[in-house]
Amino acid sequence: MSxxxxxxxxKQKTDRLLLGKVGEILSWTEINVAPPQYSxxxxxxxxxxxxxxxxxxxxxxxxxxxxDREIGKKVRTILRRNGDVGPEEVLExxxxxxxxx
Amino acid sequence: MNSIIGYYSTQFGExxxxxxxxxxxxxASGILEELRIETKQLDAxxxxxxxxxxxxxxxxxxxxxxxxxxxxxxxYRTEAACASGGMxxxxxxxxxxxNPKKTVLVLGxxxxxxxxxxxxxxxxxxxxxxxxxxxxxxFPGVYALMAQVYLKKYGYSEEHLAAISxxxxxxxxxxxxxxxxxxxSIDDVLESPYVAYPLxxxxxxxxxxxxTALILTNDPQMMxxxxxxxxxxxxxxxxxxxxxxxxxxxxMESTKVAGSNAFKLAKLRREDIDVMEVxxxxxxxxxxxxxxxxxxxxxxxxxxxxxxxxxxxSGNNLIVNTSGGLKAAGHPVGSTGIxxxxxxxxxxxxxxxxxxxxNASYGLAHNVGGSGGVAVVSILGV
Numbered sequence: 134m135s136x137x138x139x140x141x142x143x144k145q146k147t148d149r150l151l152l153g154k155v156g157e158i159l160s161w162t163e164i165n166v167a168p169p170q171y172s173x174x175x176x177x178x179x180x181x182x183x184x185x186x187x188x189x190x191x192x193x194x195x196x197x198x199x200x201d202r203e204i205g206k207k208v209r210t211i212l213r214r215n216g217d218v219g220p221e222e223v224l225e226x227x228x229x230x231x232x233x234x
Numbered sequence: 235m236n237s238i239i240g241y242y243s244t245q246f247g248e249x250x251x252x253x254x255x256x257x258x259x260x261x262a263s264g265i266l267e268e269l270r271i272e273t274k275q276l277d278a279x280x281x282x283x284x285x286x287x288x289x290x291x292x293x294x295x296x297x298x299x300x301x302x303x304x305x306x307x308x309x310y311r312t313e314a315a316c317a318s319g320g321m322x323x324x325x326x327x328x329x330x331x332x333n334p335k336k337t338v339l340v341l342g343x344x345x346x347x348x349x350x351x352x353x354x355x356x357x358x359x360x361x362x363x364x365x366x367x368x369x370x371x372x373f374p375g376v377y378a379l380m381a382q383v384y385l386k387k388y389g390y391s392e393e394h395l396a397a398i399s400x401x402x403x404x405x406x407x408x409x410x411x412x413x414x415x416x417x418x419s420i421d422d423v424l425e426s427p428y429v430a431y432p433l434x435x436x437x438x439x440x441x442x443x444x445x446t447a448l449i450l451t452n453d454p455q456m457m458x459x460x461x462x463x464x465x466x467x468x469x470x471x472x473x474x475x476x477x478x479x480x481x482x483x484x485x486m487e488s489t490k491v492a493g494s495n496a497f498k499l500a501k502l503r504r505e506d507i508d509v510m511e512v513x514x515x516x517x518x519x520x521x522x523x524x525x526x527x528x529x530x531x532x533x534x535x536x537x538x539x540x541x542x543x544x545x546x547x548s549g550n551n552l553i554v555n556t557s558g559g560l561k562a563a564g565h566p567v568g569s570t571g572i573x574x575x576x577x578x579x580x581x582x583x584x585x586x587x588x589x590x591x592x593n594a595s596y597g598l599a600h601n602v603g604g605s606g607g608v609a610v611v612s613i614l615g616v
Contacts, residue, residue: 144368160483162378163431164370168356171370176428179371181379181478189478191369204386216370227368 136170138223151228154210156184161194161202170216180230182208193229201232209233236330236452238614239460240269241576246413246444246564254283254290254345259302261445262341269449269460275337278329279309282322282342283568288357289349299341315361316515318342319446319571320470320601320610326450327468327612335453342569343445354441358567361604363476374438374516376477376605378430381518383483385432390536392432396423397539398517399436399562402555405546406562408589413442413564423517437517442564446572448579461583466500466596468612469493475607484533488609489526489600496598496611497528504528507552507613508594509581510544511574513602514559523600524554527611546589556581556589571601575612582616 161180164171171177178194180202194202195213208230215227242265244257252260258281266273279299287293296309310329312321319342326340346354358373359366366376385391400420406412418436426436450465451457471491474480480487497504504527512527514520521535529552530538538544544554557563557577560570578597580586601610 160379160382162371162375162382163428164372164375165428165430166351166355166374167370167372168359168367169352170356172352174370177370179369179375179379181483191365191371191478193369204382215368 141225154184156182158206196231207233236465238463238579240449243411243446246442248347249443257343257445261447265447277336279339280322280326281311282318284318314603314608316567317601317603317608318568324468330452337451340448342572344566344568346441374430377516378433388533394536395517396420398520401542401545402559402561406558412558414562439515439560439565442566444566446569463579463582463614466613466615467496469495470610486606492609492611493527500613506596509591509597510554512600553591574599
């Protein structure tokens with residue numbers, strides 16, 4: 134099912150509030166079997182992070198060494214492209230994490 | 235008292251020659267014929283199904299059943315992801331509590347194998363929150379996040395998880411309706427490919443087709459000369475859809491609440507339970523279930539699992555997942571909750587054949603929807 138551009142627009146209004154934040158990995162996993170939108174990207178890592186303000190959010194972890202992908206490691210939020218879309222669909226950007234070095 | 239007077243199950247597995255309607259019809263006519271009950275003796279039908287709208291693009295299943303069974307009675311459909319069956323049973327029990335002298339059919343059915351692995355992964359992920367889905371987190375992925383926290387916090391390894399699957403496969407070979415009937419070893423589990431680290435293919439319940447049915451009644455006439463189990467409690471509880479919004483990741487609050495309410499209502503102690511079917515969609519889930527239901531202390535589950543403490547030949551007093559669990563019996567999601575109750579019913583009425591647990595008089599079934607957003611805990615007795 135294609136992604137509605139309105140949904141992408143609505144989500145990005147709150148995504149921008151999450152940029153530039155620092156937090157700690159509460160848990161992580163590496164996904165090998167994914168829905169069609171992410172199938173070409175497997176394996177990819179997803180982390181659950183507690184931000185400094187106590188808010189807990191999910192995101193993919195990118196540009197990391199395995200040693201950085203552990204519970205308790207610090208990460209920061211960045212803006213990246215999210216999954217694959219069809220040629221007629223809106224490209225979606227989303228919040229992902231990189232290690233805080 | 236509300237009682238169960240019969241149970242029927244189709245084969246579980248990849249049933250390529252059967253549609254969702256075929257499964258409904260097979261299981262409904264199967265139980266009615268076996269118990270010699272006619273549709274005109276039924277007052278209502280409760281049906282558990284999760285994915286009809288997503289996989290088959292078919293809703294209004296009540297009208298399907300009306301057509302298939304030629305009935306015009308009320309039909310209630312429940313959707314609670316993998317607890318759809320448990321909620322159908324729970325709803326039927328609630329209905330009977332307020333309606334004397336009634337008899338109802340409770341069905342669970344799911345058709346899952348008509349689409350690809352990636353598509354069914356997407357379909358099942360609809361039971362995760364929008365935020366979880368939008369970062370590519372799958373249903374196994376959400377459980378993997380919980381497993382990681384559990385293993386790290388209590389110092390366990392993937393081997394502790396693997397023992398759950400080994401035990402459930404050892405039970406599954408005794409169940410002629412099970413999807414998988416073969417023994418597996420710890421090494422088989424550890425060498426199977428990862429689905430979502432640290433959970434592997436053999437930590438995970440399979441994608442299965444299947445249907446199950448129960449007849450419930452509070453009409454004393456209908457109970458005569460039948461194998462009866464009494465419903466002592468069926469309690470359900472809910473929790474947040476996102477695991478990020480929960481206080482702890484190493485427990486399921488919904489299971490704790492439903493379990494504690496069910497035990498209070500049934501006026502039983504944990505040690506009174508002889509057999510139990512718990513939700514093992516992944517190996518970690520069975521460990522959390524035994525802890526959150528109050529049978530094992532929090533954090534002790536990994537060690538208990540490794541000792542195969544609940545295996546039918548362990549010599550212990552509590553045997554878990556004699557059906558093979560979701561892991562080996564298969565997990566047609568809408569029918570799983572009904573199968574669990576059905577297995578406990580077979581055990582308590584001495585009809586469990588090769589897997590019969592001796593002198594079982596109280597049993598419990600525990601069904602989870604999503605990552606713990608819904609839990610149903612039911613206790614039966616004879």
